[in-house]
Amino acid sequence: MRSFTKYDLKEMERLYKINLINSASGFKSANLIGSISKSGNGNVAIFSSVIHLGSDPALLGFVSRPVSVRRNTYDNIKETGVYTINHIYEDIIEDAHHTSAKYDASISEFTMTDLSEEFKSGCQAPFVKGAPVQMKMKFLEEVKLNLNGTLMIIGEIQELFVDQDILKDDGLINLTEAKVVALNGLDHYTIPQSEKRLPYQRPKISNQLIKET
């Protein structure tokens, strides 16, 4: 095993460190967040930090960098209170990745890529057409992490759209069947293959039995 202490990290070349630490946490979700400004400028941007926070209510969070960095998505969400989360799948990897380029707020990434916007009734923000999972989100709260100024943006699922073919009888959305992407680090796109589903686990022997021996 190669080992890096926190002191090694401190001295490390910047790009090497970013690649290393961004791939250290494991595979990441890969989503396109659609938003729109009050004045009607659309935006779509790639995020790899969307995370499940609760099922009832259905809450998802994502990480936004400190306010000092230009962040069209964040500004739009704060302005309108609504956004969409769309899963990246095999066919749109290049275009999804390109949304990481720093465009001015006046330019929609939809016009600079082959990604198509889709509007659904009752939602101001654009969805990404063709995505096998699309969610209309309502902004609820931002939580500032004092350690580095990062913001956790929390929203509630208002409506969830799922490709019927990948929705299983018990509610699982089988993401492998839609070739949904998982991200490794900043730029390594992967397609997960189904391995197995495992049942709910109970202790092998009762705690009581253990205590008596």
Added chain:
Amino acid sequence: MRSFTKYDLKEMERLYKINLINSASGFKSANLIGSISKSGNGNVAIFSSVIHLGSDPALLGFVSRPVSVRRNTYDNIKETGVYTINHIYEDIIEDAHHTSAKYDASISEFTMTDLSEEFKSGCQAPFVKGAPVQMKMKFLEEVKLNLNGTLMIIGEIQELFVDQDILKDDGLINLTEAKVVALNGLDHYTIPQSEKRLPYQRPKISNQLIKET
């Protein structure tokens, strides 16, 4: 597309909803968190919420359920301030999944599975032997999400251990080469396959050019 509104979710059968919402956010990291109580009881438990929060300092977060639920990992981390994060890979899926069973704090999941604990100098908490990525973490802060009482536990990487074979020249840890797992929902284990790496993206034409037209 099948659609579920927030009102549909409210009325939905509990297990169906849990499967649905847990698979809606995209693929998730799959890690074993190792910890130890002040009195020396080891613990290892599966988490699918470890998330990258920053590279300098190197911060990772994970989600812990409300304090009302029994949480040995949380209690141990608060007691000792130290824990380990270890990646789940193909060979240990069954044992890793079994750590989700609710054992009493006095019982180490290491004794109830074929997972082996590994101790490294300078770290009280056990690592999972054989994991291709292992991290020694120092607890820094817990952030309570008021919306549902969930806690985000934030720690800093003190030392990162990586299988030399999967460490690339530019710092990327190639997780696919170690058959690291990504989770889909609560129980669908997947093994991502490498698709492609893509370069850093810049705008296709300058913003200035657009503004002038």
